[in-house]
Amino acid sequence: MNQITFALAKGRLAKKAMSILKEIGIVCTEMEGDTRKLLFTSDDGNYRFFLSKASDVPTYVDYGVADIGIVGKDTILEENRDVYEVLDLGFGVCQMAVAGEPSKKELLESGRVLRVATKYPYIAKKYFEKTNRPVEIIKLNGSVELGPIVGLSDIIVDIVESGKTLEENGLIVLEHIAPLSARCIVNTASLKVKHEAIRDLLNKIESKMGDLK
Amino acid sequence: MKNYTLHTPEGVKDYIGAEAYLKEKIQNKIKDIFHTYSYNLIETPTFEYLDVFTLGEAGLQHPDLYNLVNRQGELVALRSDMTRAIARVVSTQNSNMPIPQRYAYMANSFRYPERYQGKLHEFTQAGIELVGKNSAEADAEVIKVAIEALKAAGLSDFTMHIGSIAFLEYILSDLGLNDEDKQAVYHAIECKDAVGLKSILESSNREADTLSLLLELIQCAGKIDLLRSIKQKITCPKSKQALTYLENIYEILEEYNISEQILFDFSILSYGKYYTGIMFQAFTRGIGSAIVEGGRYDTLLCKFGEDQPAVGFGIHINLLLQKIMQQEPLPSTNATKTLIVYTKETRKQALKAADGFRKEGLVVENSFFETIEEALKYAKEVDLGGVLYFKQEDRVEVYHLKENTMEETTISKL
Numbered sequence: 001m002n003q004i005t006f007a008l009a010k011g012r013l014a015k016k017a018m019s020i021l022k023e024i025g026i027v028c029t030e031m032e033g034d035t036r037k038l039l040f041t042s043d044d045g046n047y048r049f050f051l052s053k054a055s056d057v058p059t060y061v062d063y064g065v066a067d068i069g070i071v072g073k074d075t076i077l078e079e080n081r082d083v084y085e086v087l088d089l090g091f092g093v094c095q096m097a098v099a100g101e102p103s104k105k106e107l108l109e110s111g112r113v114l115r116v117a118t119k120y121p122y123i124a125k126k127y128f129e130k131t132n133r134p135v136e137i138i139k140l141n142g143s144v145e146l147g148p149i150v151g152l153s154d155i156i157v158d159i160v161e162s163g164k165t166l167e168e169n170g171l172i173v174l175e176h177i178a179p180l181s182a183r184c185i186v187n188t189a190s191l192k193v194k195h196e197a198i199r200d201l202l203n204k205i206e207s208k209m210g211d212l213k
Numbered sequence: 214m215k216n217y218t219l220h221t222p223e224g225v226k227d228y229i230g231a232e233a234y235l236k237e238k239i240q241n242k243i244k245d246i247f248h249t250y251s252y253n254l255i256e257t258p259t260f261e262y263l264d265v266f267t268l269g270e271a272g273l274q275h276p277d278l279y280n281l282v283n284r285q286g287e288l289v290a291l292r293s294d295m296t297r298a299i300a301r302v303v304s305t306q307n308s309n310m311p312i313p314q315r316y317a318y319m320a321n322s323f324r325y326p327e328r329y330q331g332k333l334h335e336f337t338q339a340g341i342e343l344v345g346k347n348s349a350e351a352d353a354e355v356i357k358v359a360i361e362a363l364k365a366a367g368l369s370d371f372t373m374h375i376g377s378i379a380f381l382e383y384i385l386s387d388l389g390l391n392d393e394d395k396q397a398v399y400h401a402i403e404c405k406d407a408v409g410l411k412s413i414l415e416s417s418n419r420e421a422d423t424l425s426l427l428l429e430l431i432q433c434a435g436k437i438d439l440l441r442s443i444k445q446k447i448t449c450p451k452s453k454q455a456l457t458y459l460e461n462i463y464e465i466l467e468e469y470n471i472s473e474q475i476l477f478d479f480s481i482l483s484y485g486k487y488y489t490g491i492m493f494q495a496f497t498r499g500i501g502s503a504i505v506e507g508g509r510y511d512t513l514l515c516k517f518g519e520d521q522p523a524v525g526f527g528i529h530i531n532l533l534l535q536k537i538m539q540q541e542p543l544p545s546t547n548a549t550k551t552l553i554v555y556t557k558e559t560r561k562q563a564l565k566a567a568d569g570f571r572k573e574g575l576v577v578e579n580s581f582f583e584t585i586e587e588a589l590k591y592a593k594e595v596d597l598g599g600v601l602y603f604k605q606e607d608r609v610e611v612y613h614l615k616e617n618t619m620e621e622t623t624i625s626k627l
Binding site: 062063064065080082083084085086087088183187188189190191192193195199202 | 327331372374404405406407408409432434476478480494496497498499500501502503
């Protein structure tokens, strides 16, 4: 009953998160092997972990089926769930940006209607609303860079890490929207009901991150 | 084509059988508690002018409201918030009534959440409002009623978290934040974004001591000792005063004998912008959000033209019901029911006997089945407690379905 449940975004983020947890003494051996299991328990039995699609992590945390979630800021912004964002984990650093061919800079500033391809329709909509520009948003599910190349859209809104993919496809960053990194989110009620255990855990993680810096 | 007659729209829910019964039971117990503290039941229209629900908020667009245009072309909205409806009543019909006024309600409200989050658009809230009194005693009374209502509903493990928005405001102005930074702070609080909040505070170039205290406050929650230790660290007299006020409330709650449920919560991330003095929330294990939300709102009534302080709360009945159903399986409401089966000849006596039982408070269902076999089959299927078969003249067969036994007796012996 007093277990703390983590929802982790599958992939790099989960691996990195588990290695940080290992350093503060939370070991989950059954997760390390090659397995198809979805739910894991730490060796000391105090923590449970499950891996999910990144965009579902805030949902699990919102409903309280996971107490803590580890997920990118991009997903937190896009899903807009009622959760506490408590810690910047400092890895997976990148940015959300508007990108396109260099020639689109002028169009972007002209105030004419723009076609925007993105995996993040909510973030894109909010951003262009805030900057008072009319847009038509086209939701894509991957390889968003294709949008401007094949003429589906004028520009894209996407995550930019090194800028290499953009460069190879003749695109550049036109505007910065927000800095991104892995974050720790906590369910509203868990933070209250399991306050001490969670607080203690977060402090340990934070000081470990301080050591890394 | 989708057959719309077979579906309900997003965000609404049917309550059927045992669940409906339990919901009603919880609601009645809570209403009884409100009644014993002399809160008067109030019922307001399900829809009224949009303005009631938007007064004091900027702009015409309110995408979270269920609004519609009536025949006269006026904008109306389904009730989104009972507090505002009561504020209207206080400022109109009841504006000449003596103060304090106590109101209790049990009502459904309607609000659009973000899309596809699986949250109810129509939800039931039980709540009270205490109008016209701004004191620690009034605040304590309201918190006490909330706790007693939860207990009466059958909830045992919960904590009540009390914080103070006044305290937050004093601390922030003590820091000397400019308006822009203050807005950013409130925005971060509203978004529950501690990471953002921290970076705003760190970039505001305040002295290290105040800053570390504030950052500590973000993650604080605890018993009365915590409150006292924070009070010692604080220098600003106004902030100190806000904490003394909380201490006063705590003393009264001790007298009410409910102090063990109380936690003070300075995780300033949890403040709502609606409130002016204290605010409180109740949480329980297994439910992902607050089951009670309340606080003091001394400026709302003024917007309606009646400058009165007020304090109140709302219990989320749907969440409470969910929790109570987690605690124990739904009781079968049928197990205590009795089915009476009769023939043409025994009908008169059977109906008379049944009415006698009903007067004693038993639940008796008339059978419309032709034969006792059919009646027994039905009774077993729906899990009734027993069957009375008025067989012939005054001979009666009593079937105990749970024990699977039958005994014969006569009407006079029943």
